[in-house]
Each structure stands twice: as C-alpha cells, then as structure tokens.
Amino acid sequence: MKTLIAQAAEPSLWSPEWLPLLPKRLVENLLEHFNAPGWLVSIGGIAAGAATVLAVFMTAFALLSLIERKTLARAQNRIGPNRAGPFGILQPVADGIKMLTKEDIVPAKAEKLLHLLAPILIVIPAIMALGVLPYGREWTPVPLELGLLFFFALGALTEVSVFIAGWASGSKFPMLGAMRAISQMVSYELPLVLSAIAVIMVSGTLSLPEIVAHQGGYHLGFLPAWHILTPWGLVGGLVFFIASIGEANRCPFDLPEGESEIVAGHMTEYSGFKYALFFMGEYLGLFAISGLGVTLFLGGWQAPFPGLGFVPSWIWFFAKLAAVIFLFLWIRATFPRLRMDQLMRFGWLALIPMSLLTIPAAGIWTLLHRAGHGLIAWVVTIALLVVPFVIMTVLFNRGLARSNRTYRFAES
Amino acid sequence: MTALLILSPLIMLAALGAVWKARPVHAGLLLALTLSLAGMLYIALGAEFLGLVQFMVYVGAVAVLIVFALLITRPRDEIEEIARRPKSVGPGLLCTLPLLATLLYTVDRTLPEAPPGTADLPVRRIGELLFTTHAPAVLAVAILLTAVMLGAALFAREPSKKP
Structure with a gap:
C-alpha cells in the first residue's frame, strides 16, 4: 500500500x-x-519532516528579526543594524549569542517551576501549529482531517502559558501584562474563529489541504478563485488579518507588552534564554497565524495567475506569507499603539459584528451558487455586508464623538 | 487501552490537586491541566473532534476565565479556606462516595449497550446530527447560556451610586 502511493x-x-x-x-x-x-522508518521520516519545517522557520525567524529592524529603521529614516557583517546580516547571530550568554534571573518571589514552564509552553503550541499547514501541493507535514480545529485548540494553550508567565513572575508588571494579554486574546480569538467559520461553510471541510484545493482554478480564466476575492471572503479575510495582529500581540495591538506602559508585560521578569524562547514563540506564532490566513483566504500554495504552474507551489505559499508579514511590519511602522478601551471597543463593536455577518453571507453565497445564480450571489452578499458596515460606521463614529473619556480609576 | 491506563491516573491526580491545592490560582491551573488531559484522552480514544473542542472551549476559555476570576479574589479568603479544609473532608467524602457509586453502577450497566456504528463518527455526521435531530436541544442550551451570561453581567455590574 505504502509503496503503491509512493x-x-x-x-x-x-x-x-x-x-x-x-x-x-x-x-x-x-x-x-x-x-x-x-516503526523506526516512520519515526525517522516524521522526525526528518519536522526538522525540515523547524529549519525553515528558524531561519525565517532569524531573518525576520533582522528584516523587521531594517524595515522599521527605513520607515523612520534610519539605517538600522549595520555593524555585524555586511548590511548587518549577522545581527541575528550576534543577538542569539548575546541572549544565550546572559544571566538567567529568576525573581525571589517567583514560582520557580511555573516560571520555568511558561516559556516552554509558549513555544510548543507555536511549533505544533506550524506542523498542520499545507505549504505546497505535496508538502503538508501533518495532513490532519481536523487541521483547522487543531490550530485553534493550540491557540488556547498559548493563552494559558501567557497567564502562567505573568502570574509565576510574582511581580506587578507581568501580572498587568498577562491580564491585558488574556482579555485581548480572548476577545480577538472570537472574530478569528468566526471569520474562519465562513470558510469552513463554503469549502465544507475542516482539513487545511482541502480548503486550499477548494481555492484552485480561475474565474473568467484569469481571476484566481481565492476566498479573499469574494465579498464574504474579503470581509472575512480583513477581519481575520486584523484579529491575527491582535492575537499575535503586535503593534498597534501590542498593549500586553507596551514598553512605555508596563515594561515588557508578561516577559518583564525573564532574561537570557527564557526571554529568547518568548521572542521565538511570538515570531513562530506570527508565522503560524499568517500562514493560516494565507491558507484560508489567499489560496495557500495556489499560483496567482494561470500558466505559472511550473513554479513549485511552496514558493507561492512563502511569497504570500512574506507579503502578509511585510504588511504587518508596515502596519507596525505606521500606527501608534491603541488604548485598552479602544482596543476592546474595536474588537467587540467592529470586528465581531463584521465577522458574524460573513457567516450568513457565506451561507447565501453557497446556496445561490448551488442554484446557479452566480451574479445574484455577488449582489446579495455585497449588499448584506456593505449596508450594515455603513450603518455601523456611522453609529460608531457618532458614539465616539459623543463619548468623553473619563479616567475612572485615575481620578478617585 | 494503553492511553486510558496512562492518562486516567494522571487526570485523577490533577483533579485531586485541583481540589486540594491551597492557592486558588494553583487549583485553577491544575483544573486546566485536568481538562486538557481529558481532551487528550478523548483524542487518544478516537474522538478527535470532541477532544479538540474540549481544548478550545474548556482550556482556552473556561479555565482561563476561572483562573482570571480567581486572581481578583482577596488573599484573605485563601487563608480561611486552608483553615476550613480538614473539617470539610468528612462531609465531602460523604457526599461524593454515593455519587461515585451510582455513577460506576450506571456506567457499568449501560456501557456495553452502546449502539454499534457510533465508534467512527465523521465530523460532518456530528454536525448534521447536532443541527437536525438535536437542534432543539442545541437551541435550548444556547438560550440557557445567553441567559447565564446576561445574569453574570447583571451581577458583575457595579451598583449605581445613589445621589
């Protein structure tokens, strides 16, 4: 059987x-x-496959930490790291050596075991999540039938480990950071999952390779059948990417680690290699969630134009991933950090209603397409999404104009 | 079977720890551990969908919220709780042992009578069952949960100050 498939x-x-x-x-x-x-052959194969994914993303992590600093520097009219190697290309190595040789400090008031456990628990789910993504036509490290659900279940573990990190440090800034992080992650996980539900409804599967396969082919001969190029997919995809910035705790939603407010949030009391693990977990989580966004909405490894089939499919996946991550860097360079109430209001009053709307839109889209009314499907879903969006925007702005921010805890 | 033998003692230990630990946050974290081990047991027994949903809902939302709520409780309650503990062992056992006996009896009697063909249920079938045959029950639970949430919001709301 196995040799036959091979x-x-x-x-x-x-x-x-x-x-x-x-x-x-x-x-x-x-x-x-x-x-x-x-059994040894299969274990060896699994280990080598996992090592490939890890090698790719560890390299990407090292490169991204440099590219992020370079991009931010260019956005702020600076040069950025340029001392270690040509164009600062050895900066990640220098950073790594610095992190590894630093003293590992455990605060006296910390819970020793949990303090040690938190950085480990934050890296493991991020790595596991990278295992289920379909990187190419033939390259899905672990093709799970319930891949999407598995991915979101791992997100739950991240929340627990952030909480453990904040609480086990036994200090107030980590605690505040963890409280912020959990309320943010719980709130921003909702739009994330809700916008993914529309994709599940349309493609009729929870398996990530099948969701990508569903986005194959072209409309009118040139327009790729990606989910983001449909009305519900555009809204769902935008909501997904915004919420994933929140879920990855990145600027402008980086309140849990806001340096000017609470030092470094739940990572304040960590140093040396444990801090490096947090850093790594954060970047691997960013790769994972952007990779999921690419898979769900941007067609995964599908080529953007017909006739480009000769390019290996995994190159398309990583090109799209790089584009999404560059967008995140650009957003980080552009927007200032939100305030906690702004963050919550945006999540609950803008993202969640819009992601809820994508569900009926996706349902109507599927039913009308099944009945053969493609054009009507476009008109109806656009109307269903745009009209409430306009009404909501008007109400939202009016509410913002009227509300006068009062500092409830600062005044009394 | 191996998974059951390995995981069930661990689940019991974690659950006992959740009841026994002095600090509420420890108890909450052990509860999260119990729930996630139960999720792993579901996955090991072939109920992948149930196991992953268990992770997502119970570990990701419920346990985190419980731990979060525990943080806000005052440490004074903790000390009282520790002082009260030895007295509560007797009544606790008195309450739980009959329940355990009943549970064991019922499970033992009903388990072999599980209908055939339910072992390998695809997710699509679970969804169809939930939203056709059992739709009234799902809706009832949804309404109940909404009511609970509204009630919780009412309780949590700050009492309005009287002028």
Whole structure:
C-alpha cells in the first residue's frame, strides 16, 4: 500500500516540487536500506519532516528579526543594524549569542517551576501549529482531517502559558501584562474563529489541504478563485488579518507588552534564554497565524495567475506569507499603539459584528451558487455586508464623538 | 487501552490537586491541566473532534476565565479556606462516595449497550446530527447560556451610586 502511493506520486526525487520533502525521504530510504523495522522508518521520516519545517522557520525567524529592524529603521529614516557583517546580516547571530550568554534571573518571589514552564509552553503550541499547514501541493507535514480545529485548540494553550508567565513572575508588571494579554486574546480569538467559520461553510471541510484545493482554478480564466476575492471572503479575510495582529500581540495591538506602559508585560521578569524562547514563540506564532490566513483566504500554495504552474507551489505559499508579514511590519511602522478601551471597543463593536455577518453571507453565497445564480450571489452578499458596515460606521463614529473619556480609576 | 491506563491516573491526580491545592490560582491551573488531559484522552480514544473542542472551549476559555476570576479574589479568603479544609473532608467524602457509586453502577450497566456504528463518527455526521435531530436541544442550551451570561453581567455590574 505504502509503496503503491509512493510510486504513484513520486515523479522524481529531485524535482523542485518535492524538494522540501527530500530530507524526509532520504532518511526513510536510508533506514529502509539498512532494513530498519517499519516503526523506526516512520519515526525517522516524521522526525526528518519536522526538522525540515523547524529549519525553515528558524531561519525565517532569524531573518525576520533582522528584516523587521531594517524595515522599521527605513520607515523612520534610519539605517538600522549595520555593524555585524555586511548590511548587518549577522545581527541575528550576534543577538542569539548575546541572549544565550546572559544571566538567567529568576525573581525571589517567583514560582520557580511555573516560571520555568511558561516559556516552554509558549513555544510548543507555536511549533505544533506550524506542523498542520499545507505549504505546497505535496508538502503538508501533518495532513490532519481536523487541521483547522487543531490550530485553534493550540491557540488556547498559548493563552494559558501567557497567564502562567505573568502570574509565576510574582511581580506587578507581568501580572498587568498577562491580564491585558488574556482579555485581548480572548476577545480577538472570537472574530478569528468566526471569520474562519465562513470558510469552513463554503469549502465544507475542516482539513487545511482541502480548503486550499477548494481555492484552485480561475474565474473568467484569469481571476484566481481565492476566498479573499469574494465579498464574504474579503470581509472575512480583513477581519481575520486584523484579529491575527491582535492575537499575535503586535503593534498597534501590542498593549500586553507596551514598553512605555508596563515594561515588557508578561516577559518583564525573564532574561537570557527564557526571554529568547518568548521572542521565538511570538515570531513562530506570527508565522503560524499568517500562514493560516494565507491558507484560508489567499489560496495557500495556489499560483496567482494561470500558466505559472511550473513554479513549485511552496514558493507561492512563502511569497504570500512574506507579503502578509511585510504588511504587518508596515502596519507596525505606521500606527501608534491603541488604548485598552479602544482596543476592546474595536474588537467587540467592529470586528465581531463584521465577522458574524460573513457567516450568513457565506451561507447565501453557497446556496445561490448551488442554484446557479452566480451574479445574484455577488449582489446579495455585497449588499448584506456593505449596508450594515455603513450603518455601523456611522453609529460608531457618532458614539465616539459623543463619548468623553473619563479616567475612572485615575481620578478617585 | 494503553492511553486510558496512562492518562486516567494522571487526570485523577490533577483533579485531586485541583481540589486540594491551597492557592486558588494553583487549583485553577491544575483544573486546566485536568481538562486538557481529558481532551487528550478523548483524542487518544478516537474522538478527535470532541477532544479538540474540549481544548478550545474548556482550556482556552473556561479555565482561563476561572483562573482570571480567581486572581481578583482577596488573599484573605485563601487563608480561611486552608483553615476550613480538614473539617470539610468528612462531609465531602460523604457526599461524593454515593455519587461515585451510582455513577460506576450506571456506567457499568449501560456501557456495553452502546449502539454499534457510533465508534467512527465523521465530523460532518456530528454536525448534521447536532443541527437536525438535536437542534432543539442545541437551541435550548444556547438560550440557557445567553441567559447565564446576561445574569453574570447583571451581577458583575457595579451598583449605581445613589445621589
């Protein structure tokens, strides 16, 4: 059975489409060559596959930490890191050495075990989430049937570990940061999941590779059938990406770590390698959630134009991922940090209603398309989304104009 | 079966710890551990959908909110709680043992009679069942939860100051 599948689907060991799977297959072939038992072969294959994903994203993490500083520097008319190596390219290495050689401080009032556990618990779900994304036509490290649900279940673990980090530090800034982080993550997870529900309804599956496969093909011969190019998908995708910035605690939603307000939030009492783990968990989580957004709304590994099929599909995935992350950097360079009440109001009064609207829109879209009324589907869903949006915007602005911010706790 | 044998003692230990720990936050975190271990047990027994939903709802929302609420309680309650504990063991056992016996009896009697073909239920089928056959029950639970939420909001609201 296994060899049958392998023969049917393996054109060549060295074809670019299969390149990311090369380590896995090399290890498997090597073990089989030495007549290793079947379980050892499968374990070796899994380990090599996981190592490939980890190697890719660790490199991406190191590069992103440099690119982020460079981009922000250019946005602020500076040069950015330029001392370590040409164009500062060795800056991540220098940062890594600095982090590893720093003293590991555990506060006297901290809960020792939980203080140690928190950074580990924050990295594990981020890495696990990277395992279920479909990176290419042939490259899904763990093709789960319930991949999407698995992804969101892992998000739950992140919340717990942020709380543990904040509480176990035994100090007030981490506690405040954790409280902010949890209220933000709980509020911004809702629009995230709700906008994903529209995608589940239309594609009729929870499996991420199948959701990508559903976005294959082109409308009118040139317009890719990605979900973001439909009315409900545009709204859902925008809500998803905004909420994912909130979920990843990035600027302008970086209140849990607002340096000018609460030092570094739940990471205040961490130093050395544990701090590096938090940093890594945050970036891997950012990759994971942007990768999920690319998968759900931007067509995953599908090529943007017909006739580009000769490019390996995983290149498209990483190009889209890079574009999304660059957008996040751009947003970080542009917007100032929100206030806590603004953040909550935006989440509950703007993102959640819009994401709720995408659900009936997706339902109507599917039913009308099934009945063969494609044009009517466009008109109805656009009307269903735009009219409430305009009404909401008017009400929102009026409410903002009238409300006079009172500092309830600062005054008394 | 191996998963059941490994996980169920762990679940029980975590649950006991959740009841026994002196500091409420520890108890809350152990409750989260209990719930996530139960989720893992579901996954190991083949109920992936249930297990993942357990993670998402119970660990991600319920346990976090419980821990969060515990933070706001005053430490004084904690000390009283510790002082009260030894006296509460007897009545507690008295209440729980009959319940446990009843549960064991019922589970033991009904378990072999589970209808065939329910072992491997695809998610699509679960969804269809929930939103067709059991739709009234789902709606009733939804209304109940909304009512609970409104009630909680009413309780949590600050009492308006009288002039």
